[in-house]
Amino acid sequence: MTASSSLATNAANLVAVSVAGHIAHPGFPGLPAEPYRLAADGRPFLLPAYGGIVYNVSVGDRAFGWAADCVHPGISLRQPEDTRNRGLNVYACVGNRAKVMTGPAAGAKGVVTGKSGRFSEQVIVHFPREARKAMAVGDQIVIRSEGIGMELTDHPGVMMKGIAPELLAALPSRTDGKRVEFGVVARIPAHLAGAGLGLTSDGGSLHMQSTDRALLASLGLDQMRLGDIVAIEDTDSRYNHGYLRGACTIGVVCATDGPRAGFGPGIAILMTAPAGEMGTFAEPAANLADLLKLEA
Incomplete structure (x- = not known):
């Protein structure tokens, strides 16, 4: 890594x-x-x-x-x-x-x-x-x-979305020269993407649906923490959010769950790629509190 x-x-x-x-x-x-x-x-x-x-x-x-x-x-x-x-x-x-x-x-x-x-x-x-x-x-x-306009020069298919250079430098990553992968706490299936679909990805957040608690428990998603780095599968967030097979979006959990349908934890988008240029690997410690050494 x-x-x-x-x-x-x-x-x-x-x-x-x-x-x-x-x-x-x-x-x-x-x-x-x-x-x-x-x-x-x-x-x-x-x-x-x-x-x-x-x-x-x-x-x-x-x-x-x-x-x-x-x-x-x-x-x-x-x-x-x-x-x-x-x-x-x-x-x-x-x-x-x-x-x-x-x-x-x-x-x-x-x-x-x-x-x-x-x-x-x-x-x-x-x-x-x-x-x-x-x-x-x-x-x-x-x-x-600082961060608007940042690019991965060796991976032009990956679009940065509202991530500071300091955070990018702290994220666990690995690359084989063609594809870059980032460490995430969890992977969220595309069908759990909720409120925020269709809206701009340059501000605000995309929520994870959380009504089906049995499914969340089976996937371990009910254990997410605020600040966790997570991936949303088959989701293209270059300009807005939508389903695209093979795409990948990475973000940070930035808001708590809620009782409304479609409004589970909110995720602020950090980067996205439409055609397999970006992948992920499991990294349970990938949380902002540790990555940026936040004072409690």
């Missing part, structure tokens, strides 16, 4: 630029809608959803079992104006470094760990638990964005 740092890239030509967002307030649908949502079996539920500062769920924790609906670990960022928020969501790459600029936690440092929200509204950032205690909704976070 070789480290990804040995893979040839155009990282020396990438542009580093600042993007920023404010810690987002959790929200619910506006009136006259009720705050309740429907679980897969038709039961109404009212649970915490994405947004805000989450004090007790972090990268490295379990993705299943929380009394929550697709909660983001750590903090969630957004910009109030749509085009700026789109810029934040696309520019921010998983593995980019972040810094708190305002409030009592100013100076605290974090790492981008995902992108999510119903329509790519938010960027997820990990900060140590102690720093989160000092934060407030509305605090400004600046991200050093």
Whole structure:
């Protein structure tokens, strides 16, 4: 096995630029809608959803079992104006470094760990638990964005999607010169791809369906953790997400499970290849908490 740092890239030509967002307030649908949502079996539920500062769920924790609906670990960022928020969501790459600029936690440092929200509204950032205690909704976070436009120069069929050079260098990998393989915790069958299909793959997340718990248990997918590097089989995510036999997409688990049909753990896409140029091998330790040495 070789480290990804040995893979040839155009990282020396990438542009580093600042993007920023404010810690987002959790929200619910506006009136006259009720705050309740429907679980897969038709039961109404009212649970915490994405947004805000989450004090007790972090990268490295379990993705299943929380009394929550697709909660983001750590903090969630957004910009109030749509085009700026789109810029934040696309520019921010998983593995980019972040810094708190305002409030009592100013100076605290974090790492981008995902992108999510119903329509790519938010960027997820990990900060140590102690720093989160000092934060407030509305605090400004600046991200050093670097990774947009990155290529594997020896593997042009593999498209990078919102991954920082630092994370790419930390991923376990191996190559025979023609095909590159990355270590993943789990492989997800294409028929379990859920919410997010058809939407852009340059922001937001693709959810794994989790209604069939017996199937998940048989595949070991119910043991996934937030921050796990996973593969989605036969899925082409170059521009949006869709079934394509032989394709492979790799991403990171960035949001918890939820009760709704089609909304299991959210996965932020890191790379994709349409025709067998990229493969995977089992690596149970491939989690952002370890790969990027995140402070708890």
